[in-house]
Amino acid sequence: LANPFVSGLLVRAWEVPAVPMAELPQPVYEVGIVLGGVTDGARQPKDRVYTLRGADRVLHAATLYRKGHLRRILVTGGGVKHPEADDMRTLLIQNGVPD
Numbered sequence: 001l002a003n004p005f006v007s008g009l010l011v012r013a014w015e016v017p018a019v020p021m022a023e024l025p026q027p028v029y030e031v032g033i034v035l036g037g038v039t040d041g042a043r044q045p046k047d048r049v050y051t052l053r054g055a056d057r058v059l060h061a062a063t064l065y066r067k068g069h070l071r072r073i074l075v076t077g078g079g080v081k082h083p084e085a086d087d088m089r090t091l092l093i094q095n096g097v098p099d
Helices: 004-014 056-066 084-094
Strands: 029-034 070-075
Touching: 029 056, 056 070, 056 084, 070 084
Parallel strands: 029 070
Antiparallel strands: none
């Protein structure tokens, strides 16, 4: 089994440090990819989306889209009964990204 402290260090070593939105380069990217693992599909009632730690990645993607840095957003995330990508799509639409 992996040591969570060591595996956390390794994962963070690959992450690019965040920069203020005002300092982002002006290129427009064709696609921004948002990885899953941020919604809780088991919670009730089912008329809303529940988020877990890391859900800011969906909101940040919406901000980048609205600021013109992304042309499209690709969300990922499966699920046996209900794909997580559907919930992330809902969050993006609720935050100003067209379907």
